[in-house]
Amino acid sequence: MQVQIDSFIYEYIVKEEIFESGSTILEEGRSGDWIYILLEGRLKVKKRTVKGMITIDTLREGAIVGEMVMLKNCEGFRTASVVADGRVKLGILDKERLQKEHELLSPQLRSLITALALRLEETTRKASLLALA
């Protein structure tokens, strides 16, 4: 299924890539700063736990992947793994341009965005722990 991706997003796509089912797009704990948009297919968000990998979320067309590093406003590590669930098409976003625009925001708004990202990270971690209990 092809969803309508707004033109303001297409403008930022520098390259499209196809991943086969099971491919790991991001790996938890690894460094990296690519930001993707899911154009076609499904992705699974997985967290590493003491009892192995568990799926904590499923992403659909239009979802953004890998944005946490920018939103947290720091050099960082991937906070979860993202794996292709079936064949997927991803658009790689122009991270330098995004980064520049992000830096233009006021420090207060940026810290609000960071707070949101940290909250998402913490809550995802919590959800994966609870799912094991």
Added chain:
Amino acid sequence: MPETKVPPIVHLLYSKGEQIIKEGDYGSSIYKILSGRVRICKGFGKDTATLAILDRGDIFGEMTFFNLGLEPRSASATAMEDVVLEVWHPARLTDEYNNMQPILRYIIQQSLKRLVRMNKIVDELSSKKEAVTELDPRVTQRQYFRKKWDQECTFCPLGQSKSFRLTGKIRDVSLNGVGVEVPYENTKELRHEPGEELVVTMQFTSGKSISLNSRIKSVRRSITLGYLFLGLEFKNMSKEAIREISMFMMF
């Protein structure tokens, strides 16, 4: 960027135990902690789940801000000790947010959606886990939390022809198994002993029907007269099955 006038920053003091934000209320202020710790939690009374403990420099109230104040507060905030807060008025920030690059706003909205989903899972898992533990201490036998379910299913021994089918009723489901109630009369057809392998077919509310290989882990008398209660552990689950069950467990 054009620097607009910053409204005066207000400082507030809360003493230990005082509630700063109440879940469900409307409000749009944003808070930054200058000193002390704040507990963020969801739910009330026994069902309260702590989402986070925040410290100096941390910000909260951002959820309502990103929802543009249209949604009530999604969690409560309480002072864990004496706390000094800086209160930000959201008007100027809202302006800036509304005028920022649409793509940045889109990325933030996507994160927000994911956060709402994750909060919901944490919320459900923590309250359900407690509820189930109270009813049935044996829940610890299974590694994942169980969701109550009331759903007919059919099953047959692994490797048997599809025409040989018995029926049962699923009482609960977890990511690695189901609890199934079966009538005693089923034992005429099948022994129902631990270790036996079955193929269970269940229909999800989404309409999808899934067959899973499973093994009998435990057999006991059910609380329903004339029924056995089987503890089944799933084996070799397909990705589709894991997804279907995870989705079902989440909502």
